Amino acid sequence: MTEIVKALNVRMKFKAVEALTDVSLGVAPGEQVALLGHNGAGKTTLFRLILGFIKPTAGSISIAGFTPGSDAARRVVSYLPEQVAFPKMLTGREVVRFYARLKGAAPGDVQAVLDKVELVEAADRRVDTYSKGMRQRLGLAQALVGNPRLLLLDEPTSGLDPLSRQHFYELIADVSRRGCSVLLSSHGLSELEARTDRVAILRKGRLVADGPLAELQHQADLPIRIRVRAASGAVDTVHAEIGGGRINCASVELYCARRDKMRILSKISGLGAQVEDVDVASPTLDEVYRYFSNNGIEQTRRGDIQCTA
Amino acid sequence: MHGVITIAATEIRIGLRNRWIILSSLILLAFALILVLLGSAPGGEVKTDAVTVVVASLSTLSVYLVPLIALLLAFDAIAGEIDRGTLQLVLASPVSRGAVLVGKFLGHVAVLAIAVSFGYGIAGLVAFFASGGGDAVALIGVGRLIASSIILGATFIAIGYIASASVRQTGTAAALAIAIWLFAVVLFDLALLGGLLASQDGVFARVVFPWLLVFNPADAFRLYNMSAIDAVVVGSNLGGAGSALPLSGLATMLSPVAWTAITLGLSTFILKRVRP
Known part of the structure; x- marks a missing residue:
């Protein structure tokens, strides 16, 4: 055709x-x-x-x-x-x-x-x-x-x-x-x-x-954001264990590549009762678009917060 | 052909809907009626040729008003439609650019024709009945005035399209249209008059002047109407200057007709090069 x-x-x-x-x-x-x-x-x-x-x-x-x-x-x-x-x-x-x-x-x-x-x-x-x-x-x-x-x-x-x-x-x-x-x-x-x-x-x-959109998302391979809310008093332990950055006295946030996601999540679940909640956010469509239309500037900035797990 | 009719019909519809037609009719009628009333005043009594006198005054009025109305109709035709994004839509459809322009031209001429016929027609009838009936032949003069005014209007509509197609902003096109009007109906005549006064040997008056007079479509229009009217009754102005005119009678109207054909062709040429 x-x-x-x-x-x-x-x-x-x-x-x-x-x-x-x-x-x-x-x-x-x-x-x-x-x-x-x-x-x-x-x-x-x-x-x-x-x-x-x-x-x-x-x-x-x-x-x-x-x-x-x-x-x-x-x-x-x-x-x-x-x-x-x-x-x-x-x-x-x-x-x-x-x-x-x-x-x-x-x-x-x-x-x-x-x-x-x-x-x-x-x-x-x-x-x-x-x-x-x-x-x-x-x-x-x-x-x-x-x-x-x-x-x-x-x-x-x-x-x-x-x-x-x-x-x-x-x-x-x-x-x-x-x-x-x-x-x-x-x-x-x-x-x-x-x-x-x-x-x-x-x-x-x-x-x-x-x-296709899914392909672009894959191609961009933008980091996934994981936010962990620690149980009271346990934030230091959690931070020491999984790394990332503390965003307040109760939560730790880190970015990781798609391929590392499961490894980190299993580590978090290994912390047991010290973790109260986990929030996993995939890159939004806007972030994917920004990645391509700004030639990955976004990613460079994100790269500063390295996944140290 | 289908596109031409569609575009022309829409222009007429818009002209009716946005009160363009009614407004310009009323302006022409108002001016015409003033002239009718003034025309009958000085003599004290209304003579049988009152209608003829009115036609003479109206043809002078036409020289100023009709080109103005025509240019105001035309300046928006291309530049305005580019501004509003509608020309892009028309040009994206399978209609040739020549057909777009001819369609608009026919529509705008129809709008002007309605306004002129209405305004002058009523004024002519008022003058006719105010003078107590009288010679019906005088009414032919009104018809001749209306027909030649429409031709004059068509000329300036086509000239206006050149202004509209040459610039991208509607405001610039409007300014250009006013400049054309000012030059064609005011400055041109003043320059000719100056030339007549300055040329002592009379070569200008005998050789160049008659051609320049016929060259300007507005002056040609005036010459035609003046020559059609019994010059003795009305008293002639420019045309009776004693110089042999290159064209006389109906042939003087060849000037606006030629202008229309040439400028319509030229504006089509410009429109074909427009990249919306």
Whole structure:
């Protein structure tokens, strides 16, 4: 099966800055890929290349086998920019109908997508009465109309409250179950709530990670935090036994590599009644993201607190 | 073609919805009615050619107001849509950039046409009935004024698109549009007048001046309307300077038509190079 997006060694140089350097990325049909990176990491540049608004300085991109920006490619892709302000005076239905006509979609599609994003009741109200979440859903409706094969969503959930965000991802999951590929960008991993098949991370125009979330977590191999609360008076014994650092007069905290985790835990359990509680925390998604997007600075800092067990 | 109609229809809808059409109609109507009332005052009695006098005053009004309304409609067309992110959406859909511009053009011309027809139409009828009916032929003059005003408006809409497509900020586009208006309808004529006064030998007046006059679409519009009206009744101004005009009668309207075609082509060319 041909990939919907196939970018090979793409380099994009604007006058003074190199926005993308040697980026290769593929999106398979029906796959959900999250593109992460700081502001200015090159996410939007990659989107503009995929849309054919700009041409790469070097390398190649194809959209389902077509040149980006060609009529055939534009029939494949649907786009939702990070910020879009639809004409305030139009109703939601008029906005969706406008884009449906431009894309040559069937008239019945308008009602179907409004239904899907749950805007049917508000469809005949003017856009300036919509809440932020509703506007974002309207943007998604506009992108969904005409059954695109690739959805390109630029930071679709930034500024949404957690509930709207969750709802938004449910909608996207539903769309991708029907075979539509989704490439979306986001600020951080925690925003995604582990919902995408694959995560690609851009740092200063370079692709520094590309794989399923579990694989990235494994690859980063960030230390695991173990926090032990000692029984009263036993904190010194516990500290002497397992090392780490004392965070107050009752608890000891230490970081260790994944492979050392079981060894340390068995040692802690060997302390018996001297330990009151143990809390084990795996690295959060944010920490994994920071590891890749900051080139492991985080890990270096963590390395100071060595596991001395 | 489908895209052109969709875009044009949406522009008209927005024009109606945001009260652009009603507002510009009322402005034109208000100015026109003032001229109608003033026009009938000096003579003391209303003559049969009252409508013709009004048409003459209105065509002078048009030279200032219609380009202004047209530029205000047009300056936001590209720069504003880039600002709001909607142009990116339109360009991401399978519609050619030429179709986008033509669609907007047709929509904006329709908006302007409605406003001009409404404003001048009512003023013309008021003048007609205020003068006690009279010659119905004079009403043809009103129709001619409306039609030529729409052509003049179309020209400045197309010129406005160049401003809108050349800059990225809406504010800059607005400033550019006002500058174009100021130059085309005020400074240009002042410069010509200065040239006439300065040229002692009369070469400028005989050779260069007529061409420059026709070159400016706003002046060409004025020439056409003045020449269409019985010059004896109204008393002519610039056109009757004794210089042979390179174009006369309906042919003077070739100037705004040519301007429209060229600037529309040019703004399409610029839009094709825009990287949203």
